[in-house]
Amino acid sequence: MARGINKVILVGNLGNDPETKYTQGGMAVTKASLATTSVRKDREGNTQERTEWHRVTFFGKLGEIAGEYLRKGSQVYVEGSIRYDKYTGQDGVERYSTDIIADEMQMLGGRGEGGGGAGAGRGEFRGGSAGDRSERPARAPSRQEGSGQGHAPRREAPPAKANDFADDFADDDIPF
Amino acid sequence: MARGINKVILVGNLGNDPETKYTQGGMAVTKASLATTSVRKDREGNTQERTEWHRVTFFGKLGEIAGEYLRKGSQVYVEGSIRYDKYTGQDGVERYSTDIIADEMQMLGGRGEGGGGAGAGRGEFRGGSAGDRSERPARAPSRQEGSGQGHAPRREAPPAKANDFADDFADDDIPF
Amino acid sequence: MARGINKVILVGNLGNDPETKYTQGGMAVTKASLATTSVRKDREGNTQERTEWHRVTFFGKLGEIAGEYLRKGSQVYVEGSIRYDKYTGQDGVERYSTDIIADEMQMLGGRGEGGGGAGAGRGEFRGGSAGDRSERPARAPSRQEGSGQGHAPRREAPPAKANDFADDFADDDIPF
Amino acid sequence: MARGINKVILVGNLGNDPETKYTQGGMAVTKASLATTSVRKDREGNTQERTEWHRVTFFGKLGEIAGEYLRKGSQVYVEGSIRYDKYTGQDGVERYSTDIIADEMQMLGGRGEGGGGAGAGRGEFRGGSAGDRSERPARAPSRQEGSGQGHAPRREAPPAKANDFADDFADDDIPF
DNA sequence: TTTT
DNA sequence: TTTT
Numbered sequence: 001m002a003r004g005i006n007k008v009i010l011v012g013n014l015g016n017d018p019e020t021k022y023t024q025g026g027m028a029v030t031k032a033s034l035a036t037t038s039v040r041k042d043r044e045g046n047t048q049e050r051t052e053w054h055r056v057t058f059f060g061k062l063g064e065i066a067g068e069y070l071r072k073g074s075q076v077y078v079e080g081s082i083r084y085d086k087y088t089g090q091d092g093v094e095r096y097s098t099d100i101i102a103d104e105m106q107m108l109g110g111r112g113e114g115g116g117g118a119g120a121g122r123g124e125f126r127g128g129s130a131g132d133r134s135e136r137p138a139r140a141p142s143r144q145e146g147s148g149q150g151h152a153p154r155r156e157a158p159p160a161k162a163n164d165f166a167d168d169f170a171d172d173d174i175p176f
Numbered sequence: 177m178a179r180g181i182n183k184v185i186l187v188g189n190l191g192n193d194p195e196t197k198y199t200q201g202g203m204a205v206t207k208a209s210l211a212t213t214s215v216r217k218d219r220e221g222n223t224q225e226r227t228e229w230h231r232v233t234f235f236g237k238l239g240e241i242a243g244e245y246l247r248k249g250s251q252v253y254v255e256g257s258i259r260y261d262k263y264t265g266q267d268g269v270e271r272y273s274t275d276i277i278a279d280e281m282q283m284l285g286g287r288g289e290g291g292g293g294a295g296a297g298r299g300e301f302r303g304g305s306a307g308d309r310s311e312r313p314a315r316a317p318s319r320q321e322g323s324g325q326g327h328a329p330r331r332e333a334p335p336a337k338a339n340d341f342a343d344d345f346a347d348d349d350i351p352f
Numbered sequence: 353m354a355r356g357i358n359k360v361i362l363v364g365n366l367g368n369d370p371e372t373k374y375t376q377g378g379m380a381v382t383k384a385s386l387a388t389t390s391v392r393k394d395r396e397g398n399t400q401e402r403t404e405w406h407r408v409t410f411f412g413k414l415g416e417i418a419g420e421y422l423r424k425g426s427q428v429y430v431e432g433s434i435r436y437d438k439y440t441g442q443d444g445v446e447r448y449s450t451d452i453i454a455d456e457m458q459m460l461g462g463r464g465e466g467g468g469g470a471g472a473g474r475g476e477f478r479g480g481s482a483g484d485r486s487e488r489p490a491r492a493p494s495r496q497e498g499s500g501q502g503h504a505p506r507r508e509a510p511p512a513k514a515n516d517f518a519d520d521f522a523d524d525d526i527p528f
Numbered sequence: 529m530a531r532g533i534n535k536v537i538l539v540g541n542l543g544n545d546p547e548t549k550y551t552q553g554g555m556a557v558t559k560a561s562l563a564t565t566s567v568r569k570d571r572e573g574n575t576q577e578r579t580e581w582h583r584v585t586f587f588g589k590l591g592e593i594a595g596e597y598l599r600k601g602s603q604v605y606v607e608g609s610i611r612y613d614k615y616t617g618q619d620g621v622e623r624y625s626t627d628i629i630a631d632e633m634q635m636l637g638g639r640g641e642g643g644g645g646a647g648a649g650r651g652e653f654r655g656g657s658a659g660d661r662s663e664r665p666a667r668a669p670s671r672q673e674g675s676g677q678g679h680a681p682r683r684e685a686p687p688a689k690a691n692d693f694a695d696d697f698a699d700d701d702i703p704f
Numbered sequence: 705t706t707t708t
Numbered sequence: 709t710t711t712t
Contacts, residue, residue, distance in 0.1 A: 004388030005363035012356035036356030180564030187533035191709030212532030367705030
C-alpha cells in the first residue's frame with residue numbers, strides 16, 4: 001500500500017551525548033546530532049569543507065540502545081527515513097524541522113573505549129534478534145528499576161509522569 | 177551484536193514470472209530474476225551495455241505478495257542483502273550461488289496492467305501494515321484453500337507435502 | 353579525506369513540474385517536490401498515512417535532464433545527499449531549509465506518456481556516459497540556442513542575465 | 529539510457545590485505561575480501577551467526593587508495609554494484625563468480641593504528657576532489673616510481689609488462 | 705502539490 | 709530471461 005521509498009544512510013560522529021526521554025506509554029525516544037563532512041576542491045584549487053548536522057531520533061528498543069551505548073564522538077552507521085515537521089514557535093512564527101528517524105544503528109570503530117560492538121536493528125535479521133525484541137516489555141523501566149540505576153547509570157530515569165513528553169510524541173508516533 | 181552492513185538496493189525488471197514454493201513449515205519462498213542494465217561509452221565512443229541478472233528470493237509474507245503480484249516484465253524496487261552459498265552439484269563439482277534476500281519490495285510503474293500499487297516491506301513503517309502482518313496465519317494456505325484457488329489463481333498450490341522443498345530451506349532459514 | 357556518508361535514496365512522484373534556473377556561470381539548477389508516502393495501522397487498527405514532501409535539487413547536466421524529462425506526477429528514483437541551510441527571511445526571522453541534492457536520477461514506469469526511459473547519473477557507470485559529460489560545455493545554452501527552443505520546448509530559456517539567481521547559487525556551489 | 533539501479537552498501541572488516549595489480553593501460557585493480565556478519569536467534573532461542581564474504585574490487589584511483597591504506601582487519605564502508613561473471617575453469621567446468629565493484633570507499637574507526645581517516649569516492653562531492661582526479665595520469669606509476677617505493681612500501685610494483693593481467697581486465701573494463 |  |  002505504501003507508495004515510495006524514503007531511505008537515509010548516514011555514517012558520522014555524534015556531536016553530543018544522546019538524550020533519552022520516554023513517552024507516556026513508556027517508549028524510549030533518544031535524540032542526537034550526527035555530523036557528516038564532505039570535502040571538495042573549488043575551481044581555485046582550495047579545499048572546501050562542509051559539515052551537515054543531522055538530527056537523528058531513535059525510538060523504542062533502538063532508542064534504549066542508542067541512549068545507553070552512544071556518546072559524544074561515537075562513530076555510527078544509521079539507516080532510517082527523513083521526516084519533516086512544521087510547528088509554531090513560542091514567538092508565533094511557523095518553523096520547520098527535519099529529523100532522521102532511525103530504524104537501524106550500528107556502532108563503528110570498536111577498538112576504542114567509546115566504540116565497541118553494540119549494534120541494533122529493527123525488523124532486521126542482522127542487528128538484534130527477534131527474541132530480544134519479543135521479550136521486551138512494551139513500556140519503560142519502572143520507577144523502581146529506574147531509581148536503582150546500578151546497571152545503567154547513564155540512562156536518564158524515566159519521568160514519574162511521562163506526560164511532559166506527551167506533547168511531542170504520542171505512542172502512536174512509533175514509526176513501526 | 178551484529179557486525180556489519182550488507183545492503184542491496186535494486187531497481188529493475190523481472191525476466192520471468194516468480195516461482196513460489198513452500199517450506200515444510202508453510203513459509204512461502206518466492207524466487208525471480210531481476211535485470212539491471214547499465215550503459216557507458218568506451219574510449220572509441222561506442223555504447224556498451226551490460227546487464228546483471230540478480231536472483232532474488234522473497235520469504236514469508238513478502239514471498240506471498242511477490243508471487244501474487246509480480247510478473248515477467250514487472251518493474252520493481254527491491255531492498256535486501258547478499259547471500260553466498262556453496263553446494264555440490266550432482267556431478268560432484270562444488271559450485272557457488274549468490275542470492276539477493278529481499279526484505280522490502282515495491283512495485284513501480286503502476287499505470288500498466290502488470291504494474292500497480294502493491295508494495296510490501298518487512299518490519300517497516302512503510303510497505304504493508306503491522307496489522308496485515310499480524311493477522312496472517314504463520315503457515316501456508318491449507319490444501320483446501322489452495323485447491324480452490326478462486327481468489328488467487330496464479331498462486332501455485334502449496335505442495336501436499338512440503339518436504340520436496342525441505343532440502344533447500346528449513347524454516348529456520350527465515351531471515352528474520 | 354571526507355568523513356562520513358550522507359546518502360538519501362528516494363522513490364516517489366513529483367508534486368509539480370520541475371523549475372529550472374541557471375547560475376551566472378550557466379549551470380542548470382532544477383528543483384522539484386517529491387512525495388513519499390508511508391502507511392501503517394495504529395493501535396486501534398486504523399490506517400494511518402503520512403506523506404513527506406522532499407525538496408529535490410538537481411545541478412548541472414542532471415538539472416538539464418530533470419528539467420527536460422520530468423513532469424508533475426512523474427515517478428522517479430533519486431539518489432543524493434541531505435543539505436541543511438539557514439537563512440534570514442525578509443521578515444528578519446531565521447529559518448531553516450532542507451534539500452536533497454540529487455546525484456543520480458532515474459525515471460520509472462516507462463509505459464505511460466510521462467514516464468519513459470530517461471535516466472541520468474553523475475560519475476556513475478550506469479546513467480549517462482562520461483563521454484556525454486565531457487563533451488558538455490560548462491555553461492547554459494546560449495540565448496540563441498535558447499530562443500530557438502525547437503528541440504526542447506519545455507525547457508525554460510536561460511535568463512538573459514543569470515545573476516538574478518546568483519544570490520542563491522554561486523557556481524562553486526556545484527556539489528561535485 | 530540506463531535501466532535499473534544496482535547498488536550495494538557494505539560495512540565490514542577485511543579478511544586479508546588487499547592485492548593490487550595493474551592493467552596494461554596502467555589502471556590499478558585492487559581486490560579484497562570483506563566480511564559482514566549477521567546474528568539472529570532461531571526458534572529454540574539459540575544464537576545463530578552467519579558471515580558473508582564479499583569479494584570487493586576497486587578500480588583506478590580508488591584501487592590505488594584501497595591498496596595503500598586498507599589492511600587485513602580494516603573496518604570499511606564500501607558502496608558499489610554487483611557484477612556476476614561466468615568463466616570456464618582449468619578443469620573445463622563452468623563456474624560463476626560474484627564481485628562487488630566499489631565506487632566509493634571510506635575507512636572507519638580512525639583512532640586506531642589500522643584505522644584512520646582515508647576515504648575516497650568516485651564522482652562524489654565527498655571523498656576525493658574532482659581536481660585530484662583530473663590531475664591524475666591515466667596510467668600506473670612508472671617503473672621508476674614503483675621501484676623506488678619509499679613512500680608506499682606496501683604497494684606492489686606494477687608489472688613490467690601489465691599483460692599478465694590483460695586476460696582479466698581490458699582497460700575498457702573501467703566501470704566509469 | 706504527487707501517487708494508489 | 710527483463711526493459712528502453
